[in-house]
Amino acid sequence: MLGKNLRVRVANRQYVWLLATGLLLGISSLLLQASWNQVAIADLPPKVGAETNDPLLTEADAGFRLALKTLDDLDRKQRRHYQPPQHFQGQTINGVKLPPHQKAIALTFDDGPWPQTTATMLDILKEHDVAATFFVVGSNIARFPDLLKRVAQEGHAIGNHSWNHGYHYHHPALAQREIQRTSEVIEKHTGFKTSLFRPPGGYLKNGLVAYARAQKQVTLMWTVDDTYSGNVDKVVTNVLENAKPGGIVLMHDGGGDRKLMIQALPHIITQLKLEGYQLVTIPQLLEMAETK
Ligand SMILES: [Zn+2]
Structure with missing residues (x-):
């Protein structure tokens, strides 16, 4: 009997440890995700939409517009419609x-x-x-x-x-x-x-x-x-x-x-x-x- 109780207690303790480790892993992955989001947002180009006050302009659109504008400037300045000084x-x-x-x-x-x-x-x-x-x-x-x-x-x-x-x-x-x-x-x-x-x-x-x-x-x-x-x-x-x-x-x-x-x-x-x-x-x- 004693031996069986001991085995049950040991099994319970293992279960608690497993649960605790799982919780810790979950929390740390959430923290990591949050800090990655911060970096990703910080790395985004400035909000072009802020100038236009366009409520429908998402972050992705802003980045895309900025990239297009940069290409457009480059084209106009250097190639497509180049006007010499x-x-x-x-x-x-x-x-x-x-x-x-x-x-x-x-x-x-x-x-x-x-x-x-x-x-x-x-x-x-x-x-x-x-x-x-x-x-x-x-x-x-x-x-x-x-x-x-x-x-x-x-x-x-x-x-x-x-x-x-x-x-x-x-x-x-x-x-x-x-x-x-x-x-x-x-x-x-x-x-x-x-x-x-x-x-x-x-x-x-x-x-x-x-x-x-x-x-x-x-x-x-x-x-x-x-x-x-x-x-x-x-x-x-x-x-x-x-x-x-x-x-x-x-x-x-x-x-x-x-x-x-x-x-x-x-x-x-x-x-x-x-x-x-x-x-x-x-x-x-x-x-x-x-x-x-
Ligand atoms: Zn020639």
């Missing part, structure tokens, strides 16, 4: 003056979109997490619109490089047609309105730049180019020796055989980064520039 509008520039602590340079690609080459350049840029600027030719966009869409989708800036890439004199109506038609087709395929123009061949006096200037577009020349023919080493060395903060590097993704450039590009990117350069788009470079 006023002091650059209607100007021709070959590089900008940066504040002393900034070491940025812009890679630019001309004459595309072009089969194979543009896609390969985009792959290289993506692999190195670099955004560049593509000055595109209207008649090429008409042939390879999907490549231009990819350029836009992958976060690069887009500039106008005329419709026919002609070096000859353009009377005003022809200049307007060359530039306007290209702008329209860029916008049609990407939604981007560009105010950046690069004259074919760098010719400043054949009528195209006169029209771009009248339209308050920025004409972008360059500080260093890829035309040094020979081998990959020479191309890379030429770019690196002439690179400087606020500079613009002219390269080509279209218009011919660009094998040398494809081979040189990864080295150029890697070396510029090693030298402490930040690789930016033309809109970013213009925004970083000193105003005086």
Whole structure:
């Protein structure tokens, strides 16, 4: 009998312990949950809805709206409807003056979109997490619109490089047609309105730049180019020796055989980064520039 009573008491004691442990676990998990909620709420972005006094706006909506607004600002400022700073509008520039602590340079690609080459350049840029600027030719966009869409989708800036890439004199109506038609087709395929123009061949006096200037577009020349023919080493060395903060590097993704450039590009990117350069788009470079 005694033995049986003892066993019952022992069993009861075990039950009490189990109950106590269960309660403790329950309470601590509730406490943990409460403190996690506090952290989660503290981490949420500021309440956008507070400004609008919208009673139906939930916390999640506010975060979503804030994210959309941020993307929208970024798009408007840097890409989709980019308006260059006023002091650059209607100007021709070959590089900008940066504040002393900034070491940025812009890679630019001309004459595309072009089969194979543009896609390969985009792959290289993506692999190195670099955004560049593509000055595109209207008649090429008409042939390879999907490549231009990819350029836009992958976060690069887009500039106008005329419709026919002609070096000859353009009377005003022809200049307007060359530039306007290209702008329209860029916008049609990407939604981007560009105010950046690069004259074919760098010719400043054949009528195209006169029209771009009248339209308050920025004409972008360059500080260093890829035309040094020979081998990959020479191309890379030429770019690196002439690179400087606020500079613009002219390269080509279209218009011919660009094998040398494809081979040189990864080295150029890697070396510029090693030298402490930040690789930016033309809109970013213009925004970083000193105003005086
Ligand atoms: Zn060109």
